[in-house]
Structures are given as C-alpha cells and as structure tokens.
Amino acid sequence: MFKRIVTPHIEPPDQAEMVDPQRYSVLRRKILALMAVVTILPLFSLAALNYYEHQASMAVEIQNPLRVLVGKTKNSFELFLAERTSTVSLIASAYPFADLSDEKKLRRIFQVMRREFVGFVDLGLIDSKGNQVSYVGPYDLAGRDYAGQAWFHQVQLKGKYLSDVFMGFRKFPHVVIAVQHTTEDGRSWVLRATIDTSQFDHIIASMSLESGGDAFLVNRQGVLQTDSRLYGKVLDPLPMPMPAPSFETNVLTTTDPAGRDVFLSYTYFADADFVLMAVKPRPTVLKTWYSVRADLLVIFLAGVAAVFLAVYRVTDVIIRRLHESDERRVCAIHQMEHSQKLSSIGRLAAGVAHEINNPLAIINEKAGLMRDLMGLRPDFPDKERLLKQVEAIQSSVERCRGITHRMLGFARRMDVKIEPLDINKILTETMGFLEREAQYRNVSLERALTPGLPPIPSDQGQIQQVFLNVLNNALAAVPDGGRIQVSSQDHDEAFVGISIADNGCGMSEETLKHMFEPFFTTKKDKGTGLGMSITYGIVKRLGGEILVQSKVGEGTTVTILLPKKQAEG
Amino acid sequence: MEMKDWKVLLVDDEVEFVTTLAERLELRGLAPRVCHDGESALKAVAQEAPQVVVLDVMMPGMKGLDVLQRIKESHPAVQVILLTGQGKTRDGIEGMKLGAFFYMMKPLDLDELIAKMGEAVAAAAVG
Numbered sequence: 001m002f003k004r005i006v007t008p009h010i011e012p013p014d015q016a017e018m019v020d021p022q023r024y025s026v027l028r029r030k031i032l033a034l035m036a037v038v039t040i041l042p043l044f045s046l047a048a049l050n051y052y053e054h055q056a057s058m059a060v061e062i063q064n065p066l067r068v069l070v071g072k073t074k075n076s077f078e079l080f081l082a083e084r085t086s087t088v089s090l091i092a093s094a095y096p097f098a099d100l101s102d103e104k105k106l107r108r109i110f111q112v113m114r115r116e117f118v119g120f121v122d123l124g125l126i127d128s129k130g131n132q133v134s135y136v137g138p139y140d141l142a143g144r145d146y147a148g149q150a151w152f153h154q155v156q157l158k159g160k161y162l163s164d165v166f167m168g169f170r171k172f173p174h175v176v177i178a179v180q181h182t183t184e185d186g187r188s189w190v191l192r193a194t195i196d197t198s199q200f201d202h203i204i205a206s207m208s209l210e211s212g213g214d215a216f217l218v219n220r221q222g223v224l225q226t227d228s229r230l231y232g233k234v235l236d237p238l239p240m241p242m243p244a245p246s247f248e249t250n251v252l253t254t255t256d257p258a259g260r261d262v263f264l265s266y267t268y269f270a271d272a273d274f275v276l277m278a279v280k281p282r283p284t285v286l287k288t289w290y291s292v293r294a295d296l297l298v299i300f301l302a303g304v305a306a307v308f309l310a311v312y313r314v315t316d317v318i319i320r321r322l323h324e325s326d327e328r329r330v331c332a333i334h335q336m337e338h339s340q341k342l343s344s345i346g347r348l349a350a351g352v353a354h355e356i357n358n359p360l361a362i363i364n365e366k367a368g369l370m371r372d373l374m375g376l377r378p379d380f381p382d383k384e385r386l387l388k389q390v391e392a393i394q395s396s397v398e399r400c401r402g403i404t405h406r407m408l409g410f411a412r413r414m415d416v417k418i419e420p421l422d423i424n425k426i427l428t429e430t431m432g433f434l435e436r437e438a439q440y441r442n443v444s445l446e447r448a449l450t451p452g453l454p455p456i457p458s459d460q461g462q463i464q465q466v467f468l469n470v471l472n473n474a475l476a477a478v479p480d481g482g483r484i485q486v487s488s489q490d491h492d493e494a495f496v497g498i499s500i501a502d503n504g505c506g507m508s509e510e511t512l513k514h515m516f517e518p519f520f521t522t523k524k525d526k527g528t529g530l531g532m533s534i535t536y537g538i539v540k541r542l543g544g545e546i547l548v549q550s551k552v553g554e555g556t557t558v559t560i561l562l563p564k565k566q567a568e569g
Numbered sequence: 570m571e572m573k574d575w576k577v578l579l580v581d582d583e584v585e586f587v588t589t590l591a592e593r594l595e596l597r598g599l600a601p602r603v604c605h606d607g608e609s610a611l612k613a614v615a616q617e618a619p620q621v622v623v624l625d626v627m628m629p630g631m632k633g634l635d636v637l638q639r640i641k642e643s644h645p646a647v648q649v650i651l652l653t654g655q656g657k658t659r660d661g662i663e664g665m666k667l668g669a670f671f672y673m674m675k676p677l678d679l680d681e682l683i684a685k686m687g688e689a690v691a692a693a694a695v696g
Contacts, residue, residue, distance in 0.1 A: 401676055405674070
C-alpha cells in the first residue's frame with residue numbers, strides 16, 4: 001500500500017537508495033537549457049531588432065545629406081544653364097538682326113559675354129531658313145545650312161534648345177544653347193552659343209565628395225556627360241541601367257558593375273536632358289554604424305554572460321536543494337520501511353510467543369509434577385538420574401521463556417509510548433540479544449552500571465533500538481576476543497549518560513565526520529547506512545546527545561546522553 | 570489461614586495445563602476446583618464462592634476479562650489472578666484496572682503462584 005503511493009513518482013526504494021547522479025546532471029542540463037533559452041531569446045530578439053532599426057536609421061542619416069547635396073548641385077547646374085540660356089536669349093532679343101548679322105558687332109557682344117560669363121566658346125546667328133548668317137568662334141561655320149538638322153526644328157518649335165555634350169574644339173566637351181527670337185513684325189532668327197563644360201566639372205568638384213564617392217552628369221540615354229571617376233570618361237556609356245525618371249532626388253541602395261555596395265542618389269533635370277548622379281560606397285558610409293554595432297555586441301555578450309552565470313548559479317542551487325530533499329525523502333522512506341518491517345516482525349513475534357507459551361506452560365507443569373511426585377517418594381528408583389532429566393527440561397523451559405519474553409518485549413516496542421524507564425534494565429535486556437553472538441566470538445561484554453539511576457522518560461522501543469544499533473556497531477568493530485564495555489552513569493543534573501566502549505578498529509576522521517549521514521556505511525553491502533542516522537534521529541528527538549570518540553586501531557567510545565526530564569514537544 | 574483451607578478455582582481451556590497444575594497444588598495440600606471455560610467458571614463461583622480464582626485471559630468463548638468483570642460484579646471479595654501468554658500486554662493492564670489481584674505470565678513459577686495466592690487469600694479475608 002505504501003509503495004503504491006510512492007512508486008508513481010520514484011523508483012522502488014531499493015533503487016532510489018542510490019539516486020542516479022546521471023539524473024541530476026540531465027535535469028541540470030534541461031533546466032539550464034530552458035532558462036538560457038527563455039532569458040536569452042528576448043535579449044537576442046531585442047538586440048536583433050535594435051540592429052535593424054539602427055541600420056535603417058543610420059542608412060537614412062547617411063542618405064539624407066547625399067540627397068540634399070545632389071539636390072543642391074542640381075540647382076547649381078540648372079542655375080548655370082539658366083543663366084547661359086537667358087544671356088543668349090537676352091542678346092537675341094536685345095539686338096536687332098542687323099547688328100547681330102554684323103560679325104564685328106557680334107564679336108564685340110561675344111567678348112562682353114565671355115568677360116561676364118565663363119564658358120562661352122562661340123556665338124552664331126542663324127536666320128529662319130537655317131542659314132548661318134554670322135559666326136564668332138574657333139570654327140569655320142560661316143554660311144552653313146542647319147535647315148535639315150533636328151535641333152533647328154526643335155528650337156523653332158520650343159524657342160529654346162540645349163544639346164547633349166559633344167566633343168568639340170580642341171577635344172573639349174561642349175554643349176550648345178540655341179534660342180529663337182521672333183520680332184513683332186514676324187521676323188525670326190536663332191542665336192546659337194557653344195559652352196565648354198569645364199564649368200560642369202567645377203560644379204561637381206564643389207560637391208567635395210569623400211574619396212570613393214563619385215558624381216557625374218549623364219543624359220537620359222545613359223551616356224556620360226562629364227568624366228566619372230568610377231564609370232568612365234565623358235561620352236562613354238554608363239555601365240548601369242538608368243533609374244526610373246524622377247525630378248525629385250532619390251536614393252537607391254544598389255550594387256555597381258564593379259560589385260561595390262553603393263548608395264546611388266540621382267535626379268532628372270526638368271529643363272534639360274540631364275540626370276545628375278552621385279554614388280557613395282556603403283562600407284565607408286556605414287563606418288560609424290559598425291562602431292556602434294561593436295558597442296552593442298559587447299553589451300549583448302556581457303548580458304548573455306551575466307544571464308548564463310545567473311542561470312548557472314540558480315540551477316546549481318535548485319539541483320542541490322532537490323538533491324537534499326531527495327535524500328531526506330529516501331531517508332524518511334527507509335525509516336518508515338524499517339519501522340514497518342520491525343512492526344510486522346513484532347506482531348509476528350508476539351503471536352509466536354503467545355502460541356509457544358501455552359505448550360511451554362504445559363511442559364513446565366508436567367515436569368514440575370514429575371519432580372513433585374519423585375520428591376514425595378524417597379525410595380523412587382533411579383531418582384537422582386530422573387531428577388537430573390527433569391531439571392534439564394525445566395531449565396530448557398526457562399530458556400524458552402526468556403526467548404519468548406524478549407520477543408514479546410520487542411513486539412511491545414512498536415507502540416511508541418513515553419514512560420519512565422529504568423535504563424539499566426533496558427541495557428541489560430538489550431545486551432541479552434547480543435550475548436549469544438558475543439559468546440560465540442569470544443567477545444567479553446562487560447557491564448559497569450551505576451545502580452539507582454533516576455528513571456528516564458522515554459520510549460522503550462526507541463531507546464532499545466538506539467542501544468542495539470550502537471552495540472551492533474561495536475560488535476562489528478571488535479575482533480574475535482575483543483572487549484565491549486557498557487556503563488551507565490549520572491552524567492550531570494540534566495542528563496544520564498550511557499557509554500559503550502569497544503577496543504575495535506576505530507574510525508578515521510573522515511568516517512567520524514560522516515557517520516551520522518544517511519547512506520553512509522563502512523559495511524559495504526551488509527549495511528544500509530541508516531542505523532546511525534536513525535539512532536541520531538531518535539536521540540535528538542528525545543532531547544539527547546550522542547558523543548563519539550574514536551581512534552583508528554584503538555577503539556571507539558559512544559556516549560549517549562538522555563535527558564532526565566521529557567523533552568519539550 | 571492454612572493452605573489446605575484455601576478455596577481456589579482454576580480456570581483455563583488448556584486441559585493438560587490446568588489439570589497438571591491442580592494435581593501439583595493437591596500435592597501441596599490444596600483442593601482446587603477446575604473449570605475449562607468462562608461459563609462453567611461463573612457457575613462454579615455462583616455455587617460456592619472461592620477466595621482466589623486463577624484465570625487464563627485467552628480462552629475460546631467467553632474471554633477471561635469478561636469472566637473477571639462478572640465475578641467482580643457478583644463477588645467483589647473474590648480475588649482473581651490472571652494468567653497470560655503475552656506478558657505485560659494491554660490485557661494484563663486492562664485486567665488490573667478491572668480489579669484483578671495480580672497477573673502472571675505463562676510458563677508459571679509455581680512457588681511464585683502459591684505466594685501470590687496466599688496474598689490473595691489474605692486480601693479476600695479483608696475485602
């Protein structure tokens with residue numbers, strides 16, 4: 001019944017006695033893993049979240065200046081082009097056709113233009129039919145007919161024209177600005193100027209990009225309009241697909257043909273066929289971010305380490321507590337089992353004793369009668385010999401009586417009852433159990449009991465068990481022919497002392513330290529390791545004390561102090 | 570009072586035991602009556618009250634302690650010595666509470682029994 005209650009949770013007590021240390025390490029690992037996961041997972045997610053948010057915000061922080069810079073530079077370009085265009089437009093409308101067609105006057109105007117605005121290379125007047133009327137500049141373009149050219153149609157349609165970059169005089173890249181002017185009387189002409197694009201390079205240089213960065217103009221067909229540090233010379237095709245047209249400044253995260261991770265910022269020009277692009281390589285722009293990440297990493301690792309340490313410590317404590325409580329429980333189980341076993345043995349003994357006592361009483365009376373009868377007749381034949389037999393029967397009966405009385409005494413111990421006890425009597429009775437073995441092994445059991453000791457309030461069964469355990473150990477310790485001395489004395493006002501001294505093998509310091517621990521045994525397979533722990537428990541419960549003196553090779557003296565007054569509680 | 574004048578009743582279901590005990594007592598000059606169960610013991614007491622009843626506790630049928638109680642109710646002066654096979658068990662203690670004079674454990678020491686019977690006879694004379 002008892003077992004059935006317990007077994008669902010633990011192994012049968014025999015095995016539970018040696019609780020597998022493997023079980024604790026497995027449990028420790030499980031708890032450790034669980035706690036580590038539970039604590040580190042949120043930390044890790046937090047760190048990951050932080051990582052990505054930080055990355056995003058850092059990217060924005062790097063992209064924004066780039067966006068602003070590209071926007072500003074675009075404005076500079078547009079301003080530059082607008083200035084040149086309006087200059088040409090002003091001249092076209094401020095001077096009459098006659099003045100403009102006069103090359104001398106045109107040259108004077110051109111010289112003023114060049115003084116006020118850098119970049120002008122030539123200036124020419126074309127009439128409405130496409131004929132070059134006059135020209136100032138390094139080319140020989142006088143009299144040329146532009147009627148069939150696309151730009152001429154465009155300028156007639158829109159009033160203005162800005163060309164793509166082309167290689168012109170002395171292998172410098174140029175652009176052409178053409179403006180049509182129509183007078184009130186319907187006459188119209190076109191003033192055409194060429195600008196050298198070294199000014200474009202100045203504007204881009206003023207962006208002062210870091211090393212590794214790049215900025216350039218490109219037309220909508222993807223042909224470079226200025227030199228690019230990374231992607232080729234002017235008029236080379238840009239080795240990248242053109243981004244979708246947008247007049248806002250956009251930033252893309254992309255990979256360039258050389259395989260670099262870059263931020264590409266671009267904007268389309270509204271009035272010209274140009275796209276301004278700026279490129280910043282990502283590794284350099286994210287340098288700040290990497291240093292921040294290192295800090296984060298250190299904090300994260302420190303946090304993980306702290307969590308692990310704490311988890312490890314806590315697990316350690318938990319496992320140790322578990323271990324202790326397991327041990328206590330197993331000990332309690334053993335104690336209960338032990339007392340249950342004793343109790344059933346006791347009941348059995350009582351039954352046997354009772355059953356034997358009745359026939360024993362008959363034998364006793366019959367033998368007694370025989371003696372009586374012989375005693376009445378002095379002339380009884382062989383009287384002496386027969387009386388000897390009767391005496392032998394009667395002494396055997398006496399021996400049996402001693403045995404059954406001891407068995408009954410043992411059975412009685414099962415009822416825990418605190419009553420005043422004569423310690424000397426109990427000692428004598430307990431020693432009776434061991435006299436036979438002592439005799440057999442030629443061990444002398446000496447008694448030095450102080451008469452007239454005050455009665456001790458205690459439970460006879462428990463006290464007897466205490467004495468029996470200690471005496472058993474003493475008997476196990478002494479060699480054949482050894483000596484065990486049992487003495488009782490009035491220790492002091494409060495205690496009665498019982499000493500059991502042997503001249504046996506003694507105990508080492510180590511054994512002394514552990515001798516009251518449950519499951520500690522020096523008897524290998526023979527002992528349960530519970531005797532002394534139970535003994536200790538009983539004596540403590542009774543309010544007593546156990547003192548042990550021992551020396552290896554010389555012997556052991558166990559002194560049990562029992563209080564004269566019943567312990568409280 | 571001399572031993573041969575003691576009026577003793579022995580009650581025990583163990584026939585061999587009780588008859589042998591009776592015979593030994595007769596050899597010492599007593600004339601004990603013998604019963605083998607509780608009912609006949611009560612009848613014997615009712616017929617002629619003894620001074621001492623030696624009563625076994627464990628008997629089939631009417632238990633020794635019941636017999637003790639009935640005797641003490643009807644004849645308080647009669648002294649009862651209980652015999653038990655179990656030493657100082659609850660039966661013995663209970664018996665003492667119910668007014669038994671003494672209790673003894675089997676196997677008996679005859680001299681001790683006779684001594685106790687003497688004390689009981691004296692007590693019966695007073696009570």
